[in-house]
Amino acid sequence: MAQVKVTKSIVEGILSYSKEKYPDEMLVLLRGKKKGDSYILYQAVFPPFMFSNWHSATYNPWHLPVDFSVVATAHSHPSGVKIPSREDLLHPYGKFMLISGYPYETEADIAAFDGKGRRIDWEVVEDEPA
Numbered sequence: 001m002a003q004v005k006v007t008k009s010i011v012e013g014i015l016s017y018s019k020e021k022y023p024d025e026m027l028v029l030l031r032g033k034k035k036g037d038s039y040i041l042y043q044a045v046f047p048p049f050m051f052s053n054w055h056s057a058t059y060n061p062w063h064l065p066v067d068f069s070v071v072a073t074a075h076s077h078p079s080g081v082k083i084p085s086r087e088d089l090l091h092p093y094g095k096f097m098l099i100s101g102y103p104y105e106t107e108a109d110i111a112a113f114d115g116k117g118r119r120i121d122w123e124v125v126e127d128e129p130a
């Protein structure tokens with residue numbers, strides 16, 4: 001069973017926001033809740049300000065809000081390489097990291113990793129009724 005489930009609307013949001021920011025990177029925080037042994041990521045939160053380049057030296061993770069319902073981040077890799085960079089692993093935030101890779105077309109363009117940068121399984125789930 002997948003450790004991480006992501007609702008359909010979040011998956012679509014990640015892909016379309018990645019496209020919108022291309023060739024720059026985008027970053028969003030994801031709220032999630034624990035259900036049994038897995039987490040469901042169901043809401044995106046935009047950081048208080050936008051990074052034009054998340055990997056630049058000015059990136060400061062302490063500017064991110066302290067919000068314990070945020071369990072993951074999602075960001076895009078315009079290079080299309082869906083593996084965490086050294087910088088990504090230096091700034092872990094939350095329990096999981098989703099990386100979308102260009103061309104951001106389908107869920108296959110999104111990969112999930114745990115806090116140590118190990119690839120983990122994830123799956124798309126239907127949105128829950130509010």
Ligand SMILES: [Zn+2]
Nearest residue numbers: 075084085088
């Ligand atoms: Zn990255």
